[in-house]
């Protein structure tokens with residue numbers, strides 16, 4: 001495949017990007033299996049809940065980690081003048097082109113290095129060399145090239161084509177790994193006590209109305225955790241969730257989250273409030289009754305309303321338009337149901353996508369209300385390192401200022417034979433520690449299923 005002539009005739013840029021339709025029956029997940037087999041790093045898998053957009057991205061033309069992966073730094077990256085994007089298509093396709101893919105850390109002001117997270121600890125983004133995007137059932141290949149004075153653009157193109165063709169030719173052999181997963185909830189009693197302390201704090205400190213507390217389950221098996229296998233299992237088991245897997249090579253952050261933080265198109269900002277939870281029933285009737293009870297439960301409605309009001313206030317400030325909230329509906333995932341309210345605002349040209357991400361994150365579904373007081377409480381009292389858990393994960397296109405970030409929950413981070421799963425829940429004045437413990441147990445389930453761990457619940 002020859003280099004497109006437009007790439008050769010365009011004036012010099014730092015990054016060149018070319019998108020083409022790909023006539024190929026392999027799905028992005030098949031590509032993901034192949035690239036993880038070949039240990040091509042860094043890499044990312046992404047899929048939206050409605051399954052209209054999936055991508056598999058690998059190789060790095062630009063890599064941002066540690067302090068470089070902060071929102072402040074990424075907002076300062078040069079855009080149009082340094083990136084050339086072209087394509088064989090007559091329209092722009094979502095999640096193709098010169099994208100930055102990856103995730104921010106949960107707490108930008110207080111993210112510490114940690115063994116659990118390795119290079120991902122403080123956030124991690126890259127401009128992939130290759131992106132296979134499936135959008136509305138068409139497949140596209142993006143090739144990105146960082147210009148470098150030692151290699152001509154034509155040579156760089158040929159190297160990429162050769163490496164891509166090599167990957168396409170790889171034949172996958174199915175080798176389902178059967179292994180026993182050991183799981184251990186970390187410091188459960190201390191967490192229950194922290195819930196009680198937090199309830200007291202909320203009762204005695206009138207300005208603080210909600211704090212989201214998280215805890216961990218440690219997991220281990222006698223073989224390395226295979227990200228592609230976990231994603232494939234999650235996809236078989238979960239419905240109405242994003243699927244993501246972000247890997248530096250050493251550490252991989254994987255999840256099946258139902259929660260969108262923000263999708264920005266040219267004209268709209270689309271977000272959602274998801275908060276307030278109850279398990280799925282074991283029969284249709286029980287499931288319906290649990291859902292009805294959740295819709296009418298005062299404590300859960302309050303937890304949810306705090307999130308709705310905060311998001312609406314933030315979006316109204318940003319867009320200077322009035323936003324009307326509707327009533328929440330039920331969002332049913334495999335193990336859990338939530339109160340859910342999609343929220344849409346019209347976007348003006350002046351609104352910067354990453355400014356909105358910064359303003360919204362963390363919503364009171366992951367931080368608390370008010371944000372500053374809740375984060376202060378978490379920094380002082382929550383012992384775990386959240387890393388990318390609960391943080392924005394997804395993609396951003398600097399040239400169009402569009403993209404999509406999910407909230408990295410129902411997730412875990414894996415390194416070799418070990419991993420950590422995360423689950424949190426909103427604490428308000430009338431929270432009961434034991435019920436919150438049980439709720440977090442339910443929230444571990446999607447990832448426990450994804451790794452083939454035991455779900456037997458002897459503690460309730």
Ligand SMILES: C=C(O[C@H]1C=CC=C(C(=O)O)[C@@H]1O)C(=O)O
Pocket residue numbers: 212259274275276277338364365366409410422423424425426443
């Ligand atoms: C913090 C988590 O869930 C949030 C999202 C939905 C419902 C929540 C809740 O009901 O507490 C949490 O705010 C998690 O799953 O780790």
